Amino acid sequence: MREEFRADLHIVAQLLVDMAESVRAAMGQATRALLTADRTAAEEVISADAEIDATYRQVEERVCDVLARQAPVASDLRAMITALHVAADLERMGDLADHVAKTALRRHPSPAVPAELRAVFTDMSGVADRMAGKIGSVLAKPDAEVAAELDRDDDAMDDLHRSLFAVLLRDDWPYGVETAIDATLLGRFYERFADHAVNAGEHVIYLITGQPTDQ
Amino acid sequence: MREEFRADLHIVAQLLVDMAESVRAAMGQATRALLTADRTAAEEVISADAEIDATYRQVEERVCDVLARQAPVASDLRAMITALHVAADLERMGDLADHVAKTALRRHPSPAVPAELRAVFTDMSGVADRMAGKIGSVLAKPDAEVAAELDRDDDAMDDLHRSLFAVLLRDDWPYGVETAIDATLLGRFYERFADHAVNAGEHVIYLITGQPTDQ
Numbered sequence: 001m002r003e004e005f006r007a008d009l010h011i012v013a014q015l016l017v018d019m020a021e022s023v024r025a026a027m028g029q030a031t032r033a034l035l036t037a038d039r040t041a042a043e044e045v046i047s048a049d050a051e052i053d054a055t056y057r058q059v060e061e062r063v064c065d066v067l068a069r070q071a072p073v074a075s076d077l078r079a080m081i082t083a084l085h086v087a088a089d090l091e092r093m094g095d096l097a098d099h100v101a102k103t104a105l106r107r108h109p110s111p112a113v114p115a116e117l118r119a120v121f122t123d124m125s126g127v128a129d130r131m132a133g134k135i136g137s138v139l140a141k142p143d144a145e146v147a148a149e150l151d152r153d154d155d156a157m158d159d160l161h162r163s164l165f166a167v168l169l170r171d172d173w174p175y176g177v178e179t180a181i182d183a184t185l186l187g188r189f190y191e192r193f194a195d196h197a198v199n200a201g202e203h204v205i206y207l208i209t210g211q212p213t214d215q
Numbered sequence: 216m217r218e219e220f221r222a223d224l225h226i227v228a229q230l231l232v233d234m235a236e237s238v239r240a241a242m243g244q245a246t247r248a249l250l251t252a253d254r255t256a257a258e259e260v261i262s263a264d265a266e267i268d269a270t271y272r273q274v275e276e277r278v279c280d281v282l283a284r285q286a287p288v289a290s291d292l293r294a295m296i297t298a299l300h301v302a303a304d305l306e307r308m309g310d311l312a313d314h315v316a317k318t319a320l321r322r323h324p325s326p327a328v329p330a331e332l333r334a335v336f337t338d339m340s341g342v343a344d345r346m347a348g349k350i351g352s353v354l355a356k357p358d359a360e361v362a363a364e365l366d367r368d369d370d371a372m373d374d375l376h377r378s379l380f381a382v383l384l385r386d387d388w389p390y391g392v393e394t395a396i397d398a399t400l401l402g403r404f405y406e407r408f409a410d411h412a413v414n415a416g417e418h419v420i421y422l423i424t425g426q427p428t429d430q
Contacts, residue, residue, distance in 0.1 A: 064293070067282060067296075068288045073283045081282075081299075084296075088303065168392055168396060169396075173392055177384060180392045181396075185399060
């Protein structure tokens with residue numbers, strides 16, 4: 001029974017690692033689509049989101065199957081419930097990459113992001129990439145230190161988010177309300193991506209240490 | 216065992232009904248705070264969100280306890296996993312009411328919403344209220360018809376969301392970029408509140424019918 005549980009847990013963890021890699025790749029490609037007005041790249045992100053959703057359902061099915069077959073208790077039960085939480089966060093991160101790609105498509109062939117904002121979105125994408133990478137790495141090899149770094153990455157994302165608004169609110173902002181609306185929503189998508197990465201990290205910490213972090 | 220499970224399920228369902236009522240009240244009060252620049256109302260919404268989060272944790276603990284004690288299978292297991300999903304959606308709806316309240320506070324004592332947008336936010340709040348009410352009612356008395364109505368409510372919310380952007384994008388929009396940014400984010404909060412209500416409804420339909428709806 002114990003062996004069987006470990007094998008199941010390994011399969012679930014591998015599905016989560018795959019999801020983390022997929023959402024990381026999706027946000028990177030969505031950012032490229034956004035900054036280079038690349039229609040094909042945007043469409044690929046949207047297709048890939050269906051695969052992420054399918055993997056999410058696989059995690060759910062596998063967890064329900066384990067609960068039904070093995071009726072785990074204590075830390076084994078906690079691991080299964082945590083897997084559901086992490087999968088839900090990763091699924092949502094995939095949705096947010098999809099939203100960035102759709103914003104790029106909606107303005108295509110014009111770029112959705114004016115020159116003044118390319119740097120901040122490039123940096124937000126860089127932080128997002130680092131955070132998704134850390135989720136993948138702590139899932140593959142649990143490490144509470146790495147998971148805790150996600151909080152600091154999230155602070156960096158928040159700083160970038162504030163600097164985005166500072167550009168939008170300059171008196172000489174020349175691009176009008178429509179571009180400001182797009183930039184506001186895009187900023188929110190990257191910020192939420194980071195929030196979900198932090199949540200996922202907290203669940204992994206809980207799994208490793210048994211201690212919940214403050215919500 | 217069967218009796219015990221039914222009693223546990225009843226407790227979990229009651230916690231979810233309480234959450235649905237709380238998030239409904241929270242979004243209503245957050246909207247009042249927004250439209251009347253009412254600081255006290257906004258602060259109450261923010262305090263109440265901590266209680267919603269606490270109820271969410273109670274649902275999780277109760278579900279884990281049931282899984283550990285009773286090892287339910289088949290439809291009983293599905294009911295417990297569904298409860299976790301519905302609780303997560305409701306918890307997020309509470310966060311979104313909290314975000315609306317915080318937007319009201321950030322601009323206080325000025326109103327965050329100019330006169331031209333009061334009607335659309337009043338209507339969005341009306342749809343949000345109806346949707347949260349339906350979640351509460353289908354949880355208390357499962358009814359796939361009522362749950363399905365949530366899709367139509369969500370269409371109404373999307374129409375309102377589009378009409379919000381139409382106002383923001385008028386050539387004679389007189390309030391500048393900052394107010395447009397606030398309105399964009401507020402619109403997103405109401406729209407996401409509706410999305411989570413739809414998700415919660417889909418989970419309840421799944422519980423009633425055993426058939427997943429299309430994602």
